[in-house]
Amino acid sequence: MSELRIRGLQKSFDGHPVLHGIDLSVERGTLLALLGPSGSGKTTLLRLLCGFERADSGSVEIDGRRVAGDNLHMPSEQRRIGYVPQEGALFPHLSVADNIVFGLPRTQRRARHRVAELLELVGLPANFGTRAPQQLSGGQQQRVALARALAPSPTLVMLDEPFSSLDAALRLETRQAVASALAAAGATAVLVTHDQSEALSLGHEVAVLWNGRLIQTATPETLYRRPVTRELASFVGEAVLLPGVVKQDRVDCELGDLPLCEPMANGAVDVMVRPEQIRLLRAEETMPNGAASHDAVVQEVIFQGQDAGVALQLQSGARTVVRARVPGYLSPRPGEHVRLAVDGEVTAYPRG
Template sequence: MSTLRIAGVSKAFDGHPVLHDVHLTVQSGSLLALLGPSGSGKTTLLRLLCGFERADAGSIEIGGRRVADDTLHLPAEQRQIGYVPQEGALFPHLSVADNIVFGLPRAQRRTRHRVSELLELVGLPESCAHRAPQQLSGGQQQRVALARALAPAPGLVMLDEPFSSLDAALRVETRAAVARALAAAGATAVLVTHDQAEALSLGHEVAVLLNGRLVQTAAPQTLYRRPVTRELAAFVGEAVLLPGRVSAGFAHCALGALPLAQDTPATPGNVDVDVMLRPEQIDVLPHDAMRPGALDARVRDVTFQGQDAALTLELQLDPAQAPTPIRARVPGFRTPQPGERVRVAVGGEVSVYPR
């Protein structure tokens, strides 16, 4: 197990900045999910960590050992990093066992060092050892790729969107198996992904890169509930953003007087803000429901998604003005119909961003 420390790392290609002054620490034995959209710089950061590219500035330490700075660039093979690529990249002409021991010294390759142990670790039967990779499912191949990465007992494991090619059901199953294997091995790991559900469900912490800058690093629940900027709130999950004002510990907006999160920085009274809440915080009730503070609304659009449904609601607060559109989410079995009259109320606290 090794702690990863990144300090002030920057990188540009042909004069175009890709990463800006990135600072990040991954504690020993933990899994960090590095989340960002395409073009955010997450793949570049992965390549810098692995030693595939050289940083323009900053330093990288793995297990207290400096592997990169302004004057040092340790090559990839000397960094003791296990790497799991997107497609597994197993050798089709080698058996599963030979793939697992491929990066080990020759003597350990001959004895198929730890093959049985590693197969058990990633949740595969020992009988897989003699099979060809193409005889395995996609999820099984990714587990073999993880076993290969863990075989040399690396200080750090890098996973480059390893589940992106799997179908939805297999993706969930493989995620769980990989998470269990990493935890059992006590490995320090960085998962690079653009999948928000994947990052929030797997990461002990989630670090978000936007436009080459590290915007926030936090536990998944903190990141989702208290994003530090409105842009981050709109990127991680779905955000309802409404104009409002802060007064006496409440955010006043179209949905009424809503309690502020306890960790909201102190602000003077009557400050213009954007109020942020999540669609699932909006309780959609029958039109005849009696609940203090509930408001009348009309269902404009419905997107049914099986286990839940996304709604666009209209609040008619002032007959002289256009209705205020609100996004909400309800369980699938309680999906209303377009045009239906409902009542809405808000549960939980909200975040605010000064204008």
């Protein structure tokens, strides 16, 4: 598989800018999750990479071969890109095997080239080749769509929100099957999604598009722990934001004197704490790092099985309400008096 290089890519529709100078590199064998809210430009970027749309300016290189830029627009069929659409888009009048080999040369189509191998790669039995798409579940159809995309040995695989139409349990199972198949094939892939958990769990790296600009590209862990803006912090997961003051690489706020993920200049900031960092303490319990605890009253509990969201009103200062996330079996009751403390380092943003 290949590497992808995008430089200064721009696109407008009817004078309205949609993409603003996108620079992005995807290394060989990497699964990049392209994450962003609706209207951020994800689909436009995908269409430019696939050749479905022409860029206004900038360049795209796949494995060192320029496919767009400087008045060049290579047609989609010449870019050797495998494409997996949202709904799979299998041909209902063709068998699974015929769907898989559809884009291959005639001799390979007749020989059902690599059908058994590709079905095994995506976690389906070889005898599924004789079935009609209508006889498969939604998740199985998406796996067949991936097998079809991999059949011509493309240089790059593009996945356009391929799990969005599946129910929760099937979505998780299909995600893992697709990720395993891409890894086994050594594929370089771009997964377009607006689902934060999908991007964080599948992507080797996550690139975030925001209002047509690429604002952060990082590993899932770095993106979640150290998002570059307050808005992004709230987009990639639930965030507790509190005013604070940085002094000597620590920050003081209503939740105490906390260590920072990264050093920053002294001054007024907004502190970002993830709800799962807020620990509820039993009467006799103390934090291993000696962090101070704070009295609070439980305002609301949203039980979700394996965990629970807890709204807590602090009993000091402005009596601020913060949200914690605790294991479901440890969820308190509304009205209960508890103590809380923050575990781990936090991120802060200078106040403008």
